[in-house]
Amino acid sequence: MTKERLYLFDTTLRDGAQTSGIDFSVNEKIVITELLERLGVDYIEGGYPGANPGDTEFFGEKRTKKALFTAFGMTKRVGRSASNDPGLQQVLASRSDACCFVAKAWDYHVEIALGCTNEENLDSIHDTVSATIAAGKEALIDCEHFFDGFKANPDYALDCARTAYQAGARWVVLCDTNGGTLPDEIYHIVTRVQEVVPGAHLGIHTHDDTGHAVANSLAAVDAGVRQIQGTLNGLGERCGNANLITLIPTLKLKNAFSSRFEIGVSEEQLKDVTSISHAFDEILNRSPDRQAPYVGETAFATKAGIHASAILKDPMTYEHVAPEVVGNQRRVLVSDQAGKSNLLGELARVGIEVDKSDPHLDRLLALVKEREAEGYAYEAADASFELLARRELGEVPRYFDVNSFKVMVERRFNAIGDLITVSEAVVKVDIDGETRMSVAEGNGPVNALDMALRKDLGKYQTAIEGLELIDYKVRILNGGTGAVTRVLIESHDTKTQRRWFTIGVSPNIVDASFQALVDSITFALLKADLA
Numbered sequence: 427m428t429k430e431r432l433y434l435f436d437t438t439l440r441d442g443a444q445t446s447g448i449d450f451s452v453n454e455k456i457v458i459t460e461l462l463e464r465l466g467v468d469y470i471e472g473g474y475p476g477a478n479p480g481d482t483e484f485f486g487e488k489r490t491k492k493a494l495f496t497a498f499g500m501t502k503r504v505g506r507s508a509s510n511d512p513g514l515q516q517v518l519a520s521r522s523d524a525c526c527f528v529a530k531a532w533d534y535h536v537e538i539a540l541g542c543t544n545e546e547n548l549d550s551i552h553d554t555v556s557a558t559i560a561a562g563k564e565a566l567i568d569c570e571h572f573f574d575g576f577k578a579n580p581d582y583a584l585d586c587a588r589t590a591y592q593a594g595a596r597w598v599v600l601c602d603t604n605g606g607t608l609p610d611e612i613y614h615i616v617t618r619v620q621e622v623v624p625g626a627h628l629g630i631h632t633h634d635d636t637g638h639a640v641a642n643s644l645a646a647v648d649a650g651v652r653q654i655q656g657t658l659n660g661l662g663e664r665c666g667n668a669n670l671i672t673l674i675p676t677l678k679l680k681n682a683f684s685s686r687f688e689i690g691v692s693e694e695q696l697k698d699v700t701s702i703s704h705a706f707d708e709i710l711n712r713s714p715d716r717q718a719p720y721v722g723e724t725a726f727a728t729k730a731g732i733h734a735s736a737i738l739k740d741p742m743t744y745e746h747v748a749p750e751v752v753g754n755q756r757r758v759l760v761s762d763q764a765g766k767s768n769l770l771g772e773l774a775r776v777g778i779e780v781d782k783s784d785p786h787l788d789r790l791l792a793l794v795k796e797r798e799a800e801g802y803a804y805e806a807a808d809a810s811f812e813l814l815a816r817r818e819l820g821e822v823p824r825y826f827d828v829n830s831f832k833v834m835v836e837r838r839f840n841a842i843g844d845l846i847t848v849s850e851a852v853v854k855v856d857i858d859g860e861t862r863m864s865v866a867e868g869n870g871p872v873n874a875l876d877m878a879l880r881k882d883l884g885k886y887q888t889a890i891e892g893l894e895l896i897d898y899k900v901r902i903l904n905g906g907t908g909a910v911t912r913v914l915i916e917s918h919d920t921k922t923q924r925r926w927f928t929i930g931v932s933p934n935i936v937d938a939s940f941q942a943l944v945d946s947i948t949f950a951l952l953k954a955d956l957a
Contacts (some may be wrong), residue, residue, distance in 0.1 A: 429688045432647065432677065435460050435469040435599075435629065435655040436670060439484075440498045442661035443473070452484050453896050453916065454709060457925070459489050461702050466691040469653075471526060473498040476516035485520035488670040494564065497556075501529045501554040501567075503851050508557035515795070518557065524564035526599070527554050532575030544582055548589045555593035565595045568631060570685045571727060572600040573607040576615050588622040596655050597629045604644060605635030606664060609645040616649035627651030632668045634660060639668040644676065647683065658706045659718070671703045675720045679747050684763035693751070700753035701805045708806030708914060711899045721750045727756075750893035766791055772804075776812045780819070790818045800931055801903045809917075809949040810942070816952070825886055825951045828944060829854040829861060831878075833871045835937055849874040850949040867922070872898065872939040879943055889954035892921035892946060900935060911935045915942040919950060 430926060439455050450458070452697045455472060457843070463554070463851035470493045473481035488495050488659030499517035502508045517525055523752070527550045530536045537545045558565035562881050567590035569575075576583040589902040590598045600619060602612070612630075619628060630646035630653070632639040660669030677683045678696050707714040716723040726749040741748065741756065749755050755768055766782070767792050768908050773780055780787060793814065794804070804811035832852045840846050851874035854863045876895055885888065897916035902909045910933050918925045925947055930941030 427911040429686060429838070430652065430693065431856050432687045432689050433469065433653040434467040434631075434670060434689060434691070435471065435496075435499075435597075435653055436467045436493075436658040436669065437631075437655055438462070439473040439663055440473050441631075441655075441663070441667055442470045444663035445661050445666070448661065448710065450480070451577035451897070452480050453925075454797070455480075455484050455919075456489060457709060457916070458658070458706065461706060463493055464695070464698060465670075465674070465702050466689075466695040467493055468690050469494045469496050469524065469931065471498055472522075474517070475520040475522075476513055480528045482516075485522060488521045488523075490523075492728065494523040495521070496524040496526055496566070499527050501527045501547075501550040501559070504540065504546045504550060508553045514554060514557065518563065521565060524566060524596075525558045525561075526566035526568055526597075528568045529554075529586060530568050530571065530575075531569035531601075532571035533579045533582045534613060534795075535571055535575070544585075546622040548585060551586060551589045552593040555590055555595045559594050565593075566597040566629070567601060568599045568601050570601050572614055572890045573611065574604060576618075579609075580618070584619065584622050587619055591627055598623050598627055599629035599631050599653065599655060600646070600651070601631040602633055602639075605633030605639065607632075607638075607642060608636065609638060609641045612642045612645045613649045616646050616651055619903075620650050626652050628654055629653030630668075630776065631655040631664060632707070634665040634669075637665075639666070640672050640676070643668045643673060644683070647687070651812045653798060659703055659715070661710075664953070666804065671699060671721055672719045674699060675752050679751065680734060686767040696751060697753045698775070701772070708803055708899075709749070711901055711914075713901075720747075721754060726754055727748070727800040730835070730881045769794065772811065773815055776808055778812065778815055778819070786819050790815055797931075800911050801930050802929055803912065804929070806914060807927045809926035810928045810945045813928075813945055813949055813952070822948070822952060825857070825948060826883060827856040828940075829856055831875060831940060833875060835871055849888050851875040851878040853878040853881075855879075857886070860884070871936050872943075875936070875940055878945055879940075879947065883947070886951055886956070889956060892919045893947065893950050894918050894920060895943075895946070896925075898939075903931075908933060911938045913938040913942050915939070915946055917950070919953075922953070924953065 443450055450863050454949035459470055468489050470490055472484055475482050475485040475497050485497055497517050497520045502511040502514045530540055530547055534545055536544055555565045569586055585734055587598045628651040628652045630643050632642040656670040656673055659671055673951055674691055677689050703721040704714050757858040834850045837847045849871045856859055863880050864878045866874050866877035868877050880890055897920045899914045901912040903912055904910055913930045915928050928942045928945035930938035932938040
């Protein structure tokens with residue numbers, strides 16, 4: 427039997443960005459887009475061109491290779507033509523493949539928020555879809571507050587969906603904007619909508635205000651929709667959006683869905699779902715949810731007792747899926763075999779091929795576990811992980827050795843009476859037996875160290891000319907002013923356009939930062955053509 431195709435639409439960079447405390451930089455959006463491409467979603471909604479300088483810059487060029495790069499916007503304003511609406515035109519002019527426009531589907535909101543008639547709102551939906559198709563882009567309409575609107579006035583809600591479809595929208599997306607609808611209601615209403623829009627053109631967009639966003643999405647699929655919208659780790663305003671990290675394994679592994687549907691995520695990509703989830707949390711500078719379904723640290727953990735005894739005899743006794751298929755691992759006792767399997771996968775992902783019988787693997791696995799116990803998290807620091815592995819395999823030359831570093835921070839009044847803080851760093855490195863000392867000032871101790879370390883690397887200087895530090899994140903791991911600190915640094919080579927992340931851990935924030943800086947420069951030299 428031929429399976430039907432389900433399409434995954436990620437809105438982490440747009441709707442997920444509505445999360446309190448989240449504000450993605452353009453560089454972070456680029457990195458997250460790479461994660462989403464690695465995951466295998468079909469659509470990546472990158473933001474709202476014209477709404478802010480960051481989103482406008484992000485849409486200045488196409489950012490995806492496989493997924494449809496999607497811009498978000500509003501339907502045209504009442505009283506203007508589509509060609510005379512600057513906001514709409516800026517979205518259409520972006521370097522996107524598709525455009526998703528939000529449209530009011532609840533007559534109460536049409537009156538209160540838009541201040542227009544129901545008919546004028548329908549005209550805006552129709553004209554926006556037509557203009558998008560004329561611009562050569564795929565058109566999507568997010569029917570905002572659709573389910574609440576249907577409960578209040580089903581005829582008008584259906585009119586909105588029908589109008590979008592008849593105008594040529596590829597997808598008409600039904601949004602549970604307030605997140606208060608329950609699965610049985612979702613199923614019933616989606617079934618009714620298919621009287622005016624075929625399920626092959628329907629999408630679902632749910633929020634988690636009752637804890638049912640994933641269940642509601644699955645109920646909508648059962649009822650007939652064929653596109654699912656969601657975010658990484660359920661990011662989103664209030665209680666969040668439907669969590670794609672939970673939905674994807676469910677769709678792939680549960681027979682109720684896998685027997686009927688296929689998605690664009692391969693089995694190999696599914697094995698990456700845990701590391702992608704954790705890497706995303708590192709980018710957000712927050713701790714992963716230890717009890718998250720499928721990907722949490724304790725998702726396959728069992729304490730000693732009859733459960734643990736049963737699992738050791740047959741894992742199926744207390745596991746609904748095998749942890750390895752989602753890149754996670756069983757935690758009863760230390761399982762070297764599961765750990766080694768994951769390690770081989772990570773090595774292959776960063777381009778290191780090692781035979782599973784290589785004795786270096788056991789030492790590397792022990793080293794990784796020891797480092798992780800100290801606070802290192804390599805899911806988001808591929809460069810540091812690759813260096814650690816290649817060092818253990820004897821593949822990293824000793825480009826330089828750091829003999830010592832010193833940082834001075836002085837807070838004082840300058841000559842005109844302004845209170846200033848000045849940082850000065852001194853770094854001594856050894857290159858081929860010759861000691862070189864560099865001194866630099868910066869606007870902080872890490873900046874000063876970065877400048878001093880890169881100031882004079884002798885014969886390697888030209889190899890790091892394009893190197894720049896573009897992001898810096900600090901995580902306190904165990905509280906207090908004497909806490910262990912994790913530092914994550916993002917670097918970029920302007921010559922090769924390569925970007926990478928390195929990590930450092932120490933009770934001393936400056937020392938942790940310096941570790942990450944040294945790894946960053948070493949990685950740049952490793953990837954440079956020094957022949």
